[in-house]
Amino acid sequence: MAILHGWRYCPRCAHDLEPGDGCVRCASCGFVGWANSAPCAVALVEDDEGRLLLGRRAVEPYRGMWDTPGGYLHEHEHPLVGLRRELLGETGLEIEPIAFLGVWMDWYGNGPSANSTLNMVWRARVVAGELQADDDVAELAWFAPADLPPEEELAFGLLPSVFAAWRRVQA
Numbered sequence: 001m002a003i004l005h006g007w008r009y010c011p012r013c014a015h016d017l018e019p020g021d022g023c024v025r026c027a028s029c030g031f032v033g034w035a036n037s038a039p040c041a042v043a044l045v046e047d048d049e050g051r052l053l054l055g056r057r058a059v060e061p062y063r064g065m066w067d068t069p070g071g072y073l074h075e076h077e078h079p080l081v082g083l084r085r086e087l088l089g090e091t092g093l094e095i096e097p098i099a100f101l102g103v104w105m106d107w108y109g110n111g112p113s114a115n116s117t118l119n120m121v122w123r124a125r126v127v128a129g130e131l132q133a134d135d136d137v138a139e140l141a142w143f144a145p146a147d148l149p150p151e152e153e154l155a156f157g158l159l160p161s162v163f164a165a166w167r168r169v170q171a
């Protein structure tokens with residue numbers, strides 16, 4: 001229940017919360033807070049030479065580490081809408097998905113209140129736009145499959161497994 005770690009009072013009415021099975025409940029107003037994973041859409045953007053687009057994070061956590069473009073979905077947003085929104089914002093590129101690669105679980109942040117993330121990963125290609133890094137991206141760069149950054153330079157624990165799956169479908 002990492003996302004609910006330290007929750008003591010109802011965010012709606014400020015009554016004391018009671019811990020439940022994977023949730024917290026408010027006996028006063030009926031509010032229930034569930035410890036769900038947060039859904040994220042992630043793009044493995046490939047160019048015509050088979051290279052992969054990565055961004056170096058300009059913000060904490062994992063500042064200075066390499067990451068795949070993507071991010072948290074908004075409420076009720078379709079993952080592919082969120083994928084296109086995140087890519088346009090982070091990279092200035094309009095993309096279209098080529099194929100769904102899979103789902104990976106991970107954590108965002110460290111410590112007892114880290115967020116559990118559910119990451120949906122698509123291979124994608126650029127259809128329009130100019131490469132332009134957003135403020136929270138220090139740098140964008142293309143990497144050949146054999147030249148991807150080493151594990152210690154990657155922001156998130158899921159990335160080595162994602163890259164391995166990507167290399168398998170490239171081969």
Ligand SMILES: [Zn+2]
Binds near residue numbers: 012029030031
């Ligand atoms: Zn309440």
